[in-house]
Amino acid sequence: MTIPEHLQHLVRSDEPLAPLVWLGIGGPAHFFAEPVDPDQFAGVIKWAAENGLPTRVLGSGSNVLVRESGFDGLVVSLGAAATSVLSIDGERLTAGAGGKLSHAVVKAIGGSLGGLEHLVGIPGTIGAAVVGNVSSGGRDIGSVVERVRVMLPDGTIKQIEQDEVGFTHRKTSLDGMTIVEVDFKLEPGDPVALTKRLQKLWIARNSSRPTDFDRxxxxxxxxxxxxxxxxxxxxxxxxxxxxxxxxxxxxxxxxxxxxxxxxxxxxxxxxxxxxxxxxxxxxxxxxxxxxx
Ligand SMILES: Cc1cc2nc3c(=O)[nH]c(=O)nc-3n(C[C@H](O)[C@H](O)[C@H](O)COP(=O)(O)OP(=O)(O)OC[C@H]3O[C@@H](n4cnc5c(N)ncnc54)[C@H](O)[C@@H]3O)c2cc1C
Incomplete structure (x- = not known):
């Protein structure tokens, strides 16, 4: 399949994935794109859907093992700033799917909001954290999600409310969907107390992780x-x-x-x-x- 002219600046062929995943191994993606704005994101998702190309979204690559043969489809990386924006409105934190979970935790505390700090130290992006319902200390991220916005194959956005997401133990019904943005409903808290809690949890997490290896x-x-x-x-x-x-x-x-x-x-x-x-x-x- 050839890349259409209007996407040639965005989509690359045979992109090595090993440098983009924590384990540092595996073959290339047949097609690879890193959209820098919502229109590019929609354009590339639509093209893949119209051509029946299997598509995967790549966050930080901390939870992906790529086979030696690579991925025979399109990999969309959400590393660009436009997909990583974090903002606070009252008790709501809105996070782009490519934003780092750790940045969302710090942003929330800076805005005197608690509810995410128990997830400190879990590597990765917001989109992956929500699709996999990450958890720590018995509490999952789904408990503070208010709604999720996903991109449909035709490039349009659909909003899914918390109770429709189907958060269960380390699973959601969002598997296979492309998350673009998440609203979290957090609780007002004292930033000094929240920071102390964060620091304690951070120390505990670091001590339960191999220190000699990166991969x-x-x-x-x-x-x-x-x-x-x-x-x-x-x-x-x-x-x-x-x-x-x-x-x-x-x-x-x-x-x-x-x-x-x-x-x-x-x-x-x-x-x-x-x-x-x-x-x-x-x-x-x-x-x-x-x-x-
Ligand atoms: C040192 C270490 C500690 C960890 N600790 C924990 C822990 O305590 N608790 C825990 O639950 N997990 C833990 N994990 C697992 C991992 O951090 C999480 O699964 C994390 O959410 C992965 O984020 P990522 O951005 O790296 O995802 P990636 O590895 O890039 O992707 C993981 C999956 O999510 C999908 N995905 C990514 N972004 C999107 C999106 N926007 N829309 C739809 N799908 C998407 C990908 O397609 C892929 O299937 C740990 C992993 C490591 C290496």
Whole structure:
């Protein structure tokens, strides 16, 4: 398929994805675009839909494992400033899907609003956080979402209210949709107290994350009221290796891609863990990591 003339400045072919994802591995995207305004965003989504091109939105790449063969479709990256705007109106924080979750937390506290600070330290963008209903300390992001705006395949915007989103444990019904903006309904709070809480949570999170490696991912969802970390530790899988991919030995719910690791090795390791955990505990660990 050729890129139409009016999109040639925006859409690139065979763009390597490895530098754009935390694990640093995997093949290229057949087509890749980084729209810098809503019109470009709509134009590229519409073109992909009209041509039956599978489309994926890329946030910060902290939760994606790209196969060696790459992604045979269009990847839309939301890194541009126009898709990352954060604004406050009363108790509402409106965030562009490409905005960093960490920036939204800081913006809210600066505006004397609480409700997001427990999510501090979760890497990634607002869009990915909402589509995956990220959670920390038993509270998910869905509890403070007021409404979500998604882009339909024809490039128009649809608004979905919180109760229609279907937020459940680490899931939503938004899977496969393109989130462009989110309204959060937050609560007024004292910025000094909120900052203290944020700092405490930040220290706790940093101490529960591998410090020696950058190329990491959190492959599994904590099963209801259980911890994937403990399950993996208890079945004796901490530190196991598959080629140059391993589970961290101290924090075994993290996958580490060492120098020379491949996507196939990561996938094999994930399968081994799922099989062993299922065999020894009867629990079928669900994947958090998105495989492209
Ligand atoms: C060190 C570390 C710690 C983590 N801690 C936690 C944690 O405590 N709790 C937790 O829940 N998760 C955690 N995660 C997982 C990860 O941070 C979250 O899943 C995060 O939301 C991913 O954001 P991202 O922007 O990097 O998404 P990406 O990796 O870029 O994308 C992830 C998925 O979201 C989709 N997506 C991205 N943007 C949009 C959009 N605008 N519209 C529709 N779909 C979109 C992508 O297509 C993809 O399927 C952790 C990961 C790491 C590496």
């Amino acid at each position: 990491i991912a959190m492959p599994f969802i904590d099963p209801d009221s259980l911890s994937a970390r403990e399950l993996i530790q208890n079945v004796g899988l901490a530190g196991i290796r598959e080629g140059a991919a391993s589970l961290d030995s101290a924090q075994p719910h993290y996958l580490v891609a060492h120098e020379g690791a491949t996507s196939d090795q990561c996938l094999k390791l994930i399968e081994r863990v799922r099989e062993q955990v299922l065999l020894q505990t009867g629990i079928d660990l669900q994947l958090n990591l998105q495989i492209w």
